[in-house]
Amino acid sequence: MQFTRDIFATSYQNVLKPLLFTQDAERVHNNFTRFGKFLGEFGPTRSLTSVLLAYRNPVLIKIIDGVTYPNPIGLSAGFDYNGQLTQILPAVGFGFTTVGTVTLEPYEGNVPPRLDRFPRSKALLVNKGFKSLGAHAVIKKLTGLEFSIPVGISIGSTNKHFSTLKAQIEDITTTFRLFERSKVKHSYYELNISCPNTSIGQPFTDPKNLSRLLRAVVRLRIKKPVYLKMPIDLQKKHILELLDAADRSSISGVIFGNLTKDKENPAVDLRDRVLWKERKGNLSGKPTWERSNALIKLTKKHYGKRFTIIGTGGVFSGEDAKEKLRLGADLVQLITGMVYQGPQLIGEINSYLAEN
């Protein structure tokens, strides 16, 4: 309901956010996950959440690569990394959600602090490093659940040293195989080659290595769409080489994109740039907006309809989501906008998209 979303927005900005932003960011995230999981477990709490927050309209339905989305706004990888929120997110108003990034082996995450906020830059500082319960545990959590919106699984390499590239590729393909053989009712995959805060670097942003990885993934004969989660800080020529490698495979599409690690990023407030130099981690939110948009546009210009494009980075309003769609995105994802604006943002965006 518009009325309750407005009340929610005002209370979030004036009461809840000022309170939450004084607390440790990772602890707030963990508490929200626990609360969201609880709300998702019961019909009445799901219905109440939906009445208060969600906006539904058949004009928003999209069918992409054979998957039906009730609306084009999804939760980006990294928020629900162990798959605890799939039952509540439809009630919040999301049209799809990605679980993960999931890795084959469990990893407790980088040394804290793993999450912080840069409010002046409308960004989050992320230093998670693929914190994951591991593929087996996540599959166990998701098995037996019904999903009322498409759920995707983001897969990345375990955050550990590999002696060969072959072994690292095998680690990734084993996770795909585990999900393929599981009874989890997911609809698509993301292949994350662009996490900037792991100790393994980003070997698959080398086009030759990426081609090898994609050949191995294609050999699995996965029927569900696979979307490549791309970096955003590389030069245009380099990005086009990666897109060429993706084009030579049967990959369905690309996601632009991941966090920014560019410490000279002009969208970062000067005072935050000084702070960032002393901290580990990379930024989400508004500092990713321009680059994500430029790369969506570039992909559309060079590849037309070849790739499904998912636009991610700095979406804080209906106008922002509309801009990503206008530039060529088929679907839009977000995290940081919801943290800064409140959970009613998803309904607000969908209501805006339906009317504009």
Ligand SMILES: Cc1cc2nc3c(=O)[nH]c(=O)nc-3n(C[C@H](O)[C@H](O)[C@H](O)COP(=O)(O)O)c2cc1C
């Ligand atoms: C706390 C946090 C954790 C993230 N973890 C992942 C991850 O595990 N895998 C991934 O592909 N992207 C991850 N990301 C990147 C987001 O999926 C997204 O690409 C990026 O934050 C830009 O969108 P936003 O500005 O709406 O947050 C993470 C982002 C945040 C804020």
